Amino acid sequence: MAKTNKAETHPKPQASRARPAQSRAADLDRLIHEPIRLGIVSALAVNDSMTFNELKDLLKTTDGNLSVHARKLEDGQYVACEKYFEGRVPRTEYRLTAAGRRALETYLNHMEALIRATRES
Amino acid sequence: MKPAKVVSINERAFENLKFIRETMERAGSFTAVPGWGGILIGASAVMTALVSSRLPTTRSWFFSWILEAGLAVAIGAWALIQKARAVDSPLLYGPGRKFALSLCPGMIAGAVLTLALYQQHLFAVMPGTWLLLYGVSIVTGGAFSVKVVPVMGLSFMALGMIALFTPFEWANWFMAAGFGGFHLAFGTVIARRYGG
Numbered sequence: 001m002a003k004t005n006k007a008e009t010h011p012k013p014q015a016s017r018a019r020p021a022q023s024r025a026a027d028l029d030r031l032i033h034e035p036i037r038l039g040i041v042s043a044l045a046v047n048d049s050m051t052f053n054e055l056k057d058l059l060k061t062t063d064g065n066l067s068v069h070a071r072k073l074e075d076g077q078y079v080a081c082e083k084y085f086e087g088r089v090p091r092t093e094y095r096l097t098a099a100g101r102r103a104l105e106t107y108l109n110h111m112e113a114l115i116r117a118t119r120e121s
Numbered sequence: 122m123k124p125a126k127v128v129s130i131n132e133r134a135f136e137n138l139k140f141i142r143e144t145m146e147r148a149g150s151f152t153a154v155p156g157w158g159g160i161l162i163g164a165s166a167v168m169t170a171l172v173s174s175r176l177p178t179t180r181s182w183f184f185s186w187i188l189e190a191g192l193a194v195a196i197g198a199w200a201l202i203q204k205a206r207a208v209d210s211p212l213l214y215g216p217g218r219k220f221a222l223s224l225c226p227g228m229i230a231g232a233v234l235t236l237a238l239y240q241q242h243l244f245a246v247m248p249g250t251w252l253l254l255y256g257v258s259i260v261t262g263g264a265f266s267v268k269v270v271p272v273m274g275l276s277f278m279a280l281g282m283i284a285l286f287t288p289f290e291w292a293n294w295f296m297a298a299g300f301g302g303f304h305l306a307f308g309t310v311i312a313r314r315y316g317g
Contacts, residue, residue: 033137035140038137038140038141038144039140039144042140042141042144042145042148043144043145043147043148043149044148045145046145046148046149047148047149047215050148050215051214054211054214054215057211058144058147058148058215059144104141108138108141111134111137111138112134112138114130114131114134115131115134115135115138118129118130118131118134119131
């Protein structure tokens with residue numbers, strides 16, 4: 001799988017408030033600016049950890065889809081994945097990393113800044 | 122061909138923030154607490170208070186409330202499963218599981234204490250103990266649910282503390298006010314604000 005582009009995963013710090021909305025939109029973290037990945041990060045932000053099946057049920061998605069998006073977040077080091085056996089049943093558990101939590105906070109700030117910028121313009 | 126709908130950056134940002142908030146709510150708190158179930162439990166508790174106030178012995182009073190507890194558990198479980206299905210909130214894992222497990226310690230403590238108090242014929246402290254420990258269960262379970270649930274638990278705890286220091290003659294009033302009145306009042310709030 002292709003590694004995620006660093007420029008995409010780590011957006012530039014926020015510049016002045018006077019920047020137009022279009023310019024701010026270009027700064028968005030593309031790694032979490034996608035519904036399934038944003039859902040994974042948001043769900044993990046309020047839980048210590050969640051299993052693959054819990055995330056799948058919560059986000060109403062398929063195994064393949066969740067797997068692909070979770071892998072992208074893992075590659076970007078936004079989530080940490082742990083695989084283990086519970087009895088004979090294999091489990092995959094995800095946790096949000098510090099980088100993932102920062103990315104979500106930055107993303108939320110971006111969204112709020114976009115709303116402010118479009119109101120001001 | 123229909124032209125594609127143009128969505129402004131502002132609208133998209135709002136939608137994203139809404140999506141994040143909703144996902145966090147669904148992932149972090151158990152929203153399937155049944156309001157209508159609470160109302161039914163409250164109504165049955167008021168009926169039990171009326172019936173038990175006319176019973177001739179303390180022992181029959183005790184068993185009428187034990188019967189009511191069984192009925193309330195059955196109504197609560199049925200209503201919980203129905204609402205969890207309706208709002209698509211899982212019961213066996215995540216916040217649903219935490220909610221259920223957090224309810225248990227207070228309930229188990231209440232059941233064991235009831236047995237001990239019954240053996241010692243200490244009926245007078247039962248209403249206060251029941252209200253207090255039920256409140257504790259609701260507060261702990263409510264930590265994983267919507268805000269009104271722990272508030273309901275605290276109300277039960279406050280009433281239980283008062284009931285512990287009042288004469289047994291007032292028992293049915295406290296039971297009717299707590300298990301009846303609080304369930305009816307908070308059940309109505311939950312049903313109105315949180316979808317049934």
